Amino acid sequence: MAYYKRKTGADRRRERVRAKLRRVAGDRLRLSIHRSSKHIYAQIIDDRGGRTVAAAGTVEKGLVGDIKSTMxxxxxxxxxxxLAERAGQAGVKSVVFDRGGLKYHGRVKALADAAREGGLEF
Structure with missing residues (x-):
């Protein structure tokens, strides 16, 4: 008897967002975001090669610096x-933004805007 996990609304939303990204992405890499209650992580993923090109997160020492909270x-x-700086060093200029089913608001929007200012196009 196979185990079947019922999909939640978040699972369906995540799948819907990723399906649209596959249709629109072309040859561009994917900028994926993960937001937890304490930290935020972002990585640029080459789905064809199956590797991470660049990554950054608030868990890294010295990245957040003198900012009080990682949240x-x-x-x-x-x-x-x-992330934009590391992507530039890796030669990445254009990506497709994968918010992973999260609302484009608050920390997600701030990360995306900062990456755009840093030179990433999406």
Whole structure:
């Protein structure tokens, strides 16, 4: 007897977002975001090659610097800037934004805007 996990609304939303990304992406890499209650992580993924090209997160020492909280919009902006810088060093200019079913609001929006300011196009 096979085990079947019922899909939640978040699972269906995540699948819907990723399906649209596959249709629109073309040859671009994917900027994926994961937001937990304490931290935010972002990585640029090459789905064809199955590897991570660049990554940044608030868990890294020295990335957030003198910002008090890793749960703040300012910390998300720092992650976005660091990711854009690392992507530039890896030669990545254009990506497709995968919010992973999260609302484009708050920390997610701050990270995306900072990555755009850093030179990423999406």
């Amino acid at each position: 703040s919009v300012a910390a998300a902006e720092a992650v976005g800037k660091a």
